[in-house]
Amino acid sequence: MSKEIGVLTATTDAILRKPERKQRDLLLRIALGTPLMVWQTAFFLVPLLLMFAMTVWIVENFTVVPALEWSNWTRTLTDPVFYGALVRTLITATCAAVVGVVIGLPFSFAVVRGLSARAQKVALVFLIVPFFTSYLMRVFSWQFMLADNGVLNVLVSSIGIRGVNLLDTPVALVIGYLTYSFPLICVILILSIKTLDHNLEDAARNLGAGPIRIFFRVVVKGLKPSLIAAVTFAGILAFGDVITPQVLGGGNFIMLGNLVVDTVKGGIDFPRAATIGVAMVVTIMTVTIVSFILAFPPKKSRS
Amino acid sequence: MINRRVSISTRIARIAMLIVGFGFLYVPILGLVVFSFNDSRFPSLPWSGFTLRWYRDFASNPDIVASLVNSLTVAVQVGFFALVLGSLGAYLVARWEFKAMNALLGFWIMPPTVPTLILALALLMYFNQLHITGTLTAVILGHTGLASAFVVAVMRLRFVALDPNLEEASVNLGFSRWATFWRVTAPQIAPGAAASFFIAMAVSWDEFVIAWFLSGFDTTLPVQMFGVLSGYVSPMINAVGTFVFAVTTLLVLAALLILNRPVGGKKPLEVERVHADELSRKEG
Numbered sequence: 001m002s003k004e005i006g007v008l009t010a011t012t013d014a015i016l017r018k019p020e021r022k023q024r025d026l027l028l029r030i031a032l033g034t035p036l037m038v039w040q041t042a043f044f045l046v047p048l049l050l051m052f053a054m055t056v057w058i059v060e061n062f063t064v065v066p067a068l069e070w071s072n073w074t075r076t077l078t079d080p081v082f083y084g085a086l087v088r089t090l091i092t093a094t095c096a097a098v099v100g101v102v103i104g105l106p107f108s109f110a111v112v113r114g115l116s117a118r119a120q121k122v123a124l125v126f127l128i129v130p131f132f133t134s135y136l137m138r139v140f141s142w143q144f145m146l147a148d149n150g151v152l153n154v155l156v157s158s159i160g161i162r163g164v165n166l167l168d169t170p171v172a173l174v175i176g177y178l179t180y181s182f183p184l185i186c187v188i189l190i191l192s193i194k195t196l197d198h199n200l201e202d203a204a205r206n207l208g209a210g211p212i213r214i215f216f217r218v219v220v221k222g223l224k225p226s227l228i229a230a231v232t233f234a235g236i237l238a239f240g241d242v243i244t245p246q247v248l249g250g251g252n253f254i255m256l257g258n259l260v261v262d263t264v265k266g267g268i269d270f271p272r273a274a275t276i277g278v279a280m281v282v283t284i285m286t287v288t289i290v291s292f293i294l295a296f297p298p299k300k301s302r303s
Numbered sequence: 304m305i306n307r308r309v310s311i312s313t314r315i316a317r318i319a320m321l322i323v324g325f326g327f328l329y330v331p332i333l334g335l336v337v338f339s340f341n342d343s344r345f346p347s348l349p350w351s352g353f354t355l356r357w358y359r360d361f362a363s364n365p366d367i368v369a370s371l372v373n374s375l376t377v378a379v380q381v382g383f384f385a386l387v388l389g390s391l392g393a394y395l396v397a398r399w400e401f402k403a404m405n406a407l408l409g410f411w412i413m414p415p416t417v418p419t420l421i422l423a424l425a426l427l428m429y430f431n432q433l434h435i436t437g438t439l440t441a442v443i444l445g446h447t448g449l450a451s452a453f454v455v456a457v458m459r460l461r462f463v464a465l466d467p468n469l470e471e472a473s474v475n476l477g478f479s480r481w482a483t484f485w486r487v488t489a490p491q492i493a494p495g496a497a498a499s500f501f502i503a504m505a506v507s508w509d510e511f512v513i514a515w516f517l518s519g520f521d522t523t524l525p526v527q528m529f530g531v532l533s534g535y536v537s538p539m540i541n542a543v544g545t546f547v548f549a550v551t552t553l554l555v556l557a558a559l560l561i562l563n564r565p566v567g568g569k570k571p572l573e574v575e576r577v578h579a580d581e582l583s584r585k586e587g
Contacts, residue, residue, distance in 0.1 A: 028480060029399055036392035036411055036451060043448045044414050044422075047429035051421075054428055064431075106316075107324035114317035125559055130328050132502070133551040136511045136525050137544040140532060141331035144338070151334055154349075182327065198307075240418025242512065247532065257420050264516065270428050277424045284418070 048281075054274040064270050076275045082259065086279070089255040092170060093238035096177035097231045100185045103178075104230065105223075108189035113198075124187065131183040139176045139247050146172055146248070168250035176244030181234035188233070192226035228295040236284055256280055332548060339541035357542035367543060370527035374508055377439055377523060381446040381507035382500045388447070389454025389503075390496060396455075397462030408459070412452040422449070423516040430517060437519025445513045450503035457502065457562065461495035498558040505554040509547070 058067045076082050111123045130138065145151050146166040153165070166172050200222070204214045220227065238244075242257035254262075256276060263273040342354035361367055389411075396408050414422065426445045430436040435444075465488065473483040511525040518526060524547060531540055 024480075025399075029395055032391045032395040033407070036388040036455070037407070039388055039451065040411055040414070040448055043426070043429075043444050045410075047425035048417075048421075050429050050432070051425040064428075103323065103327075107320045110317035110320040110324075114314070114321070121563075125556070126325065127328075128559065129552055129555050130332075132505050132509065132555045134509055134525075134544065134548045136509075136529065137335065137548055138331055140540070140544060141335040145331050145334055178327070179331075182324070186324065202307075236418065240420050242420055257418075260420060260424055264424065264427065268431075270431070273424060274428065277421055280418070281421060 051274045051277055054271050055278050057271045057274075059269055059271060062268060064268065072271045072275045076272065076279065081254070082256075082276065082279075085254050085256045085259050086283070088253060089239055089257070090283070092173050092253070092255070093177070093235045095170075096174045096181065096238045097185075097234035099174055100178050100182050100234045101189075101227060101230050104182060104185040104189055105227075108186050108193050111186070111190050112193045120190070124190065127183040127186050127190075131187075135180050136243055136247075138179050139243050142172070142175055142179065143167065143247055146175070167248065168252050170253070172248040173244055173253060176248040177234075177238035177241060179244075180241065181237045184237070185230045185234050188226050188230045189223070192223055196222045225295040228291050232288060232291040235287065239284060239287075240280065335541050335548065336545045338538060339545045341538065341541075344538060357537075357539045360537070360539040361542045361546070364539070367524070367527055367531075367539075370522050370524045373439060373521055374524040377443055377446065377514075378504040378508040380443050381450050382504040384443070384447045385450035385454045385503035386496060386500045389451040389499065390458050390492075392451075393455045393458035394462050397459050398467065408455070411455050414449045414452050419449075419510065419512040423513040426513065427516045436517055439518060439521055439523075441517040442514050442523065443507075445517050446507040446510055449510070449513070450506045453502050453506060454499040457499045458492070458495055461492050465491055494561045494564065498561040501554040501558040501561075505551050505558070508554070509551050 053066075054064065055072055056068050056070060057064055058069045058071075059065075111120060115123060143150075147153070150167070166175075196219070200218050201214055204218050209217065240257060242255070242261050245251075245253050245255045245258050246261075256279070260273050260276050260280075263269055263276065339357055340353050340355070341350060342352035342356065392411055396404050422445070426441070427436060430441045430444075435441050469487050470483050473487045474480065478486070509525065510523075511529065514523040515526045515529065524543070528540060528543055528547070531537070531543075
């Protein structure tokens, strides 16, 4: 009995103290949000802003000093090495992304349509684990798979075909980039194929559409946003990567990322590195915006 | 569910695609593991016998062992900071609705969407101004922002899955917020917290570019390995690689297994669906 009275008083107290509690709630909310907010501002937002600012700073006596000097931009934007790297990076990244989706699409269909619900879960785990694990090591292991006397060539020549050296070629670059992006591409595609209505394909077939027509008019149309998202993400991952060109490209292919690394590791010309970094950010943002518009075209207003 | 007849050729094509996809991801890893036990200076076929020599080399190399210890201490600290920061933030966005919530959440989970090279470059310039580049502290500071994004993403769904009435009841019964947290909330979210901790650790343990830019003489294992990679070729690298890979895989697998278990009486996928329903109701 006394226990129930205790509960009752506690509840009444709680109700009576409500305004005070609301104020305490606000304080609690601020206390919960502030640490991460401060952290992400101090160690993410401000550094990025500083990188933007540093593009107009200058190097004097081996130290970087604040200034408002546009020479970094004019120097970078008129530099053929920069343009060569930009075009090279864009082309290889796009190739890797497209190849990834072209292989990833039938693979993802095989996972969704060919495996039981339980096996699909396992397949997803086996895709998520490599996305988090040792990209550096996985790229490195391709090095001895692809090398002149590497595993692939030994296997191929044992069945009588003359092997080719794939290391330090664009093919090796695409393979390296896909090591990173393929799991992500497949997870995106698998999740969206699961939502695709299989009956639509049957309906199209019953109405007399051929397989090619079904593929483009039903499958590609239904998956369009995720296909674009997969290409974009894979492209961005490759665009910002420095490991693959270094490990599998043998330094033959200077990508934008490697240009940044060389500038930073070679001295303290941070303003120049910042300019290339900002150019990369601008490129990535442009690509993201364009693909978003492509994926979700603004509805034309028809009156 | 309609039973669809699947032709033999379709079945074969599906199996072939599965082999190609998973083979592409796992054959090189398998090669790495296999050659770490191969008794030959060159990682190539034919197989020349089993040895643990490369693992002994690895264990007796003071530079590598030092960087291994560095990597572990960095990863544990990053895991701890990311868990605390991320959980607090996740609790806020899961429990209270407010106008700027989506913007806040978007900002908090943004770091992984920026290429690590850009992040590393920006942090290098920033820490250089603060004179803390070339230290493991810089690496910890850099990794924590990245890792806490994953913690926020995981923990938010965990908190959403909890019944807020339980906390409300506890507070109404006169318990303080603090007591409520430790007695009602914490026991229920402990598995999710463990999973987030493992993921945050894995992110840091494995990260290369940021650590490469920010660390100095004292460095982490991936950076040390990269030095060996571009220096001399020794099969020891396969042994180190296998070890790094095994640790990350264990961390990520443990996290995924924990997250796959039911929370608050609901299956994880249901939680996401309930949450999605809630969101669409809010928007609708």
